[in-house]
Amino acid sequence: EVQLVESGGGLVQPGGSLRLSCAASGFTFSSYWVHWVRQAPGKGLVWVSYINSDGSTTRYADSVKGRFTISRDNAKNTLYLQMNSLRVEDTAVYYCARGASGTPNDYWGQGTLVTVSS
Amino acid sequence: DIVMTQSPDSLAVSLGERATVNCKSSQSVLYSSNNKNYLAWYQQKPGQPPKLLISWASTRESGVPDRFSGSGSGTDFTLTISSLQAEDVAVYYCHQYYSTPRTFGQGTKLEIK
Numbered sequence: 001e002v003q004l005v006e007s008g009g010g011l012v013q014p015g016g017s018l019r020l021s022c023a024a025s026g027f028t029f030s031s032y033w034v035h036w037v038r039q040a041p042g043k044g045l046v047w048v049s050y051i052n053s054d055g056s057t058t059r060y061a062d063s064v065k066g067r068f069t070i071s072r073d074n075a076k077n078t079l080y081l082q083m084n085s086l087r088v089e090d091t092a093v094y095y096c097a098r099g100a101s102g103t104p105n106d107y108w109g110q111g112t113l114v115t116v117s118s
Numbered sequence: 119d120i121v122m123t124q125s126p127d128s129l130a131v132s133l134g135e136r137a138t139v140n141c142k143s144s145q146s147v148l149y150s151s152n153n154k155n156y157l158a159w160y161q162q163k164p165g166q167p168p169k170l171l172i173s174w175a176s177t178r179e180s181g182v183p184d185r186f187s188g189s190g191s192g193t194d195f196t197l198t199i200s201s202l203q204a205e206d207v208a209v210y211y212c213h214q215y216y217s218t219p220r221t222f223g224q225g226t227k228l229e230i231k
Contacts, residue, residue: 045162047220097167104215
């Protein structure tokens, strides 16, 4: 069974940092691209970032470029999102989702809530 | 960026009746080399992650009831639920995976009338 389990969310002050993790199981993690998608409370889905299967290619939404860094450890079947210089508007549930090049995200984790507030 | 616009924002339909959600993209998501539309539909229930219902505009995912269907091409797409069931109450999103950044529609909230 494919599983994606996010962790690392919490309350952080504006300007602070947080690192999210996404542990994958039930599939060959190293063969898939993985994405981060976020959802602010009561709002819609917004794509944040992706990383390709071997980690050589990453892309970011303009809203997080230069502040967030996506990475992966294929030996540990884990995806990461390092979030620096956090802003109030980064408050959201962050989902990791599996997806290959040119395919939709077919499996999603349950999400982890990040709250940026003073 | 490709902007995805859904209509309506909310919809109330009686049980057993048809529900239709529309999605328009600001540019075509049809890839000419393979004639595939890079358009998906997701269902999201409260407190849950999105669930992929339909990919390539009209291909139902395994296990998705056949009352769900997708149609359209290029820039105009439709999700149809042929006979609404109580468990279909959710927010539905269209999503383009044609280009980066991947984008979603704003969502359509489906309720029972």
